[in-house]
Amino acid sequence: MVQATSGPASLVMPLPAAVTVHAQSHIRALDGIRGTAILLVLFYHLGNSVGGEFNYSSKLQAVAGLGWMGVDLFFVLSGFLITGILYDSKRNAHFFKNFYARRALRIFPLYFSALLFLLLLRTAWPHLGLYGKSSDLWLWVYLSNFVIAVQGFGAFGLMDHFWSLAIEEQFYLVWPFVVFSLSRGTAMKVAFCMCLVAPAMRIALALASGDNSAASYVLSPMRMDSLAMGALLALAIRGPDPVDVRRLVRPALAAIAVAGPLLVLILWYTRDVTPHSLPMETVGLSAVALLGVSTIVLALATPLRHVFEHGVLRWFGKYSYGLYVWHPILWVIIFHSDWARSLRGGSGVEQMLASVAVAVAMLLVFVMGSWHLLESQFLKLKVRFK
Numbered sequence: 001m002v003q004a005t006s007g008p009a010s011l012v013m014p015l016p017a018a019v020t021v022h023a024q025s026h027i028r029a030l031d032g033i034r035g036t037a038i039l040l041v042l043f044y045h046l047g048n049s050v051g052g053e054f055n056y057s058s059k060l061q062a063v064a065g066l067g068w069m070g071v072d073l074f075f076v077l078s079g080f081l082i083t084g085i086l087y088d089s090k091r092n093a094h095f096f097k098n099f100y101a102r103r104a105l106r107i108f109p110l111y112f113s114a115l116l117f118l119l120l121l122r123t124a125w126p127h128l129g130l131y132g133k134s135s136d137l138w139l140w141v142y143l144s145n146f147v148i149a150v151q152g153f154g155a156f157g158l159m160d161h162f163w164s165l166a167i168e169e170q171f172y173l174v175w176p177f178v179v180f181s182l183s184r185g186t187a188m189k190v191a192f193c194m195c196l197v198a199p200a201m202r203i204a205l206a207l208a209s210g211d212n213s214a215a216s217y218v219l220s221p222m223r224m225d226s227l228a229m230g231a232l233l234a235l236a237i238r239g240p241d242p243v244d245v246r247r248l249v250r251p252a253l254a255a256i257a258v259a260g261p262l263l264v265l266i267l268w269y270t271r272d273v274t275p276h277s278l279p280m281e282t283v284g285l286s287a288v289a290l291l292g293v294s295t296i297v298l299a300l301a302t303p304l305r306h307v308f309e310h311g312v313l314r315w316f317g318k319y320s321y322g323l324y325v326w327h328p329i330l331w332v333i334i335f336h337s338d339w340a341r342s343l344r345g346g347s348g349v350e351q352m353l354a355s356v357a358v359a360v361a362m363l364l365v366f367v368m369g370s371w372h373l374l375e376s377q378f379l380k381l382k383v384r385f386k
Helices: 007-011 028-054 058-088 095-124 144-151 157-181 184-209 213-218 220-236 245-270 278-301 304-308 311-318 320-335 338-343 349-385
Strands: none
Touching: 028 058, 028 278, 028 304, 028 311, 028 320, 028 349, 058 157, 058 220, 058 278, 095 157, 095 320, 095 349, 144 157, 144 213, 157 184, 157 213, 157 220, 157 320, 184 213, 184 220, 184 278, 213 220, 213 278, 220 278, 245 278, 278 304, 304 311, 311 320, 320 349
16 A cells, blocks of 8 residues: 655555556546546537527637547547557457457447438438538548548538547557557557657648648547557556556646646637647647546546546446537537527527527437437447457
8 A cells, every 4th residue: 555645646545556457447537537528528519509599608608619628538538448458458369359349339339320310311301501511421431530631620510520430430440450469568659659740740731731720630640649648558557567557646747737837828829719729739739638648647546536436427428429429410400490599589698598408408318318229239249249
């Protein structure tokens, strides 16, 4: 057992001597981090919807505008969890089969159900004006991010947010081969290089093109630093000579002390809460990822884990995938409905709260139904691929 001391190390909880994380273990705090990430994303899109429909509270919109950072937190967490799963199952005789089968059972049913829903929506209301101009084929093959990089946001309308799912899927296609083929140390070096190369590529693109923030934001090679930071942490605390995660608390606090003020400076200098200002799309995105991986460290090794173990955050974490997939689709439809238009005449708090309450309630009911009727049924099959 490790006793708490003064200073930053006093944040460390008394934990068992071997603080390592394995794919077989379920860490409640990570559910809470996932819940935090989806709440940030929901707040972001809800702020846009409310602001667009009611022209209410520019300050609220500005705060909500930072919710895009939830996607980056998802990336870091995915890199951490997926790499841990891959490393811990590296000696499995059916390594690739089991990994891809379990990923498919988790991701594909909901993803392709949403695309079928879009197809039905197009058929029923072809003139809704919310579909985008690009072919849905790119969504079906997880390449929507490349189209958005060329055409800009709006290319897929309701389904624009699938760009981040495309990045994760592209990561799944490559990273298992890296973890399987290389030693832990070499894989860590690859991950570290990815952390450096991604921002360098964003800077190079900015210098070469002047302004192509969509490409910097949605292309997989340029977003690999977020996933790689999570992967690097997962590899560091595993293996024959793992780093005790408690030893990473002080570096994590130091990283927060650097990345936090840097982001504040960028936001103050640019007066832009989006990720598309030049400073944010180059070094700012890496700073956000650094905050994300530091948060995971603190959630694993300090009393901060109690915050992320809260039932509400963990509840949202459980349903985070469904919430992410469905919320822009349902909310755009709701806020473009005749009911929403009837409220749009005023800009008062009552109109805004009524719209938000109905939109959130409908989303939660829909997502819970999606989980119990669709997602959980396929997840039961994962036991066949252990």
